[in-house]
Amino acid sequence: MRLAIRLYPAAWRARYGDEFRALLEDMKPARGDVWNVAKGALHMRILTWSSWRLISTLGLAGAITMAVAAVLVQPVYESGAVLRVVNSSDLRSELGELRTTALSRKTLAGIIAAEKLYPGETETRAIARMQRNILITPALSGEGRLPFLLISFRYPDARQARRVVEDLTAFSQAEVIDGPVAPGRPVLPNRPLMVAVGLAAGLLLGLLYCARSGWPVVLLCGVAGALLGVYGFALAWGRHVPQAATRPLAITGFLAGVLLGAVAVMWRRRKAVAST
Amino acid sequence: MNDPTILVLASLAEGDKHGYAIMEDVVRFAGVRLGPGTLYGAITRLEQRGWIRPVGSGDRRQPYKLTAAGRKCLEEQVAGIERVSRAARERLGQA
Numbered sequence: 001m002r003l004a005i006r007l008y009p010a011a012w013r014a015r016y017g018d019e020f021r022a023l024l025e026d027m028k029p030a031r032g033d034v035w036n037v038a039k040g041a042l043h044m045r046i047l048t049w050s051s052w053r054l055i056s057t058l059g060l061a062g063a064i065t066m067a068v069a070a071v072l073v074q075p076v077y078e079s080g081a082v083l084r085v086v087n088s089s090d091l092r093s094e095l096g097e098l099r100t101t102a103l104s105r106k107t108l109a110g111i112i113a114a115e116k117l118y119p120g121e122t123e124t125r126a127i128a129r130m131q132r133n134i135l136i137t138p139a140l141s142g143e144g145r146l147p148f149l150l151i152s153f154r155y156p157d158a159r160q161a162r163r164v165v166e167d168l169t170a171f172s173q174a175e176v177i178d179g180p181v182a183p184g185r186p187v188l189p190n191r192p193l194m195v196a197v198g199l200a201a202g203l204l205l206g207l208l209y210c211a212r213s214g215w216p217v218v219l220l221c222g223v224a225g226a227l228l229g230v231y232g233f234a235l236a237w238g239r240h241v242p243q244a245a246t247r248p249l250a251i252t253g254f255l256a257g258v259l260l261g262a263v264a265v266m267w268r269r270r271k272a273v274a275s276t
Numbered sequence: 277m278n279d280p281t282i283l284v285l286a287s288l289a290e291g292d293k294h295g296y297a298i299m300e301d302v303v304r305f306a307g308v309r310l311g312p313g314t315l316y317g318a319i320t321r322l323e324q325r326g327w328i329r330p331v332g333s334g335d336r337r338q339p340y341k342l343t344a345a346g347r348k349c350l351e352e353q354v355a356g357i358e359r360v361s362r363a364a365r366e367r368l369g370q371a
């Protein structure tokens with residue numbers, strides 16, 4: 001409980017500390033009261049903080065939370081192989097054949113059983129997950145436009161990922177020019193990206209909290225941003241926005257609008273306070 | 277009805293009280309137990325708004341008094357609650 005009291009701002013403790021301690025002595029606090037005091041202290045701190053301090057603290061909290069999550073998330077490794085196809089005309093048929101044979105339920109069930117992949121999951125779920133994690137893509141490389149096939153597989157165990165790619169390449173007639181290796185570093189999670197997202201989310205949350213009194217302006221800016229994101233793109237490039245790009249453009253525009261709106265509300269409020 | 281600020285104002289309307297006395301009184305008349313953090317959060321807000329003020333005491337247990345502005349605020353709140361309560365009772369009677 002003493003620690004919880006120390007969470008209150010020093011100025012608050014100087015004013016109310018003695019009588020608050022007297023209250024706690026009289027009432028004999030229960031276990032739940034520690035949380036109540038800590039919550040009260042946090043609320044009191046937030047009330048005494050400046051907007052910029054609150055925003056930066058929430059940003060930091062978001063970054064730390066995501067950094068912890070990034071450490072706890074199971075890493076995923078990707079192993080890959082490059083196969084050379086003799087003729088570019090064979091590329092399509094080779095790709096089709098590989099997808100038919102290597103990605104068939106029977107083949108994948110065999111690999112799952114042999115490599116002991118996805119323990120604890122039903123065969124159907126394991127096959128579905130494996131299909132999502134296998135990527136077979138055609139490519140034309142170099143000046144001679146040489147045809148290649150790229151096969152990759154993602155799995156939490158680097159050595160198992162390599163062995164699966166080896167198994168998959170065995171189904172192709174094409175020459176393996178770059179065989180699979182056990183990757184040393186995971187491809188997921190992207191830790192710097194996760195921390196950056198946590199930081200950005202915390203900053204945005206803090207900004208929206210501080211600008212909550214001007215929420216109609218913030219919302220309006222968000223909607224304007226979404227419309228500008230979609231139609232501004234069409235106007236600037238003079239062509240129709242592809243269906244797949246509409247949603248990302250709208251969301252990006254909305255977030256940018258909300259951000260600018262919140263900053264504008266806070267800036268205006270600050271100016272009003274300075275002039276009084 | 278468990279807004280801590282109204283509960284504290286209602287308690288002080290009866291007479292000056294310190295934190296623990298307010299807490300006990302609120303349990304008695306409203307059946308609500310205010311946590312220490314919640315109670316002092318309400319006391320801090322009410323004092324900042326000028327609705328209550330501390331009264332002289334040599335003890336660590338600081339009593340508080342309802343100010344004229346606090347009494348006016350409580351009267352307004354109670355009138356609002358009564359309006360809502362009357363309307364709700366009438367509607368329940370009609371149903």
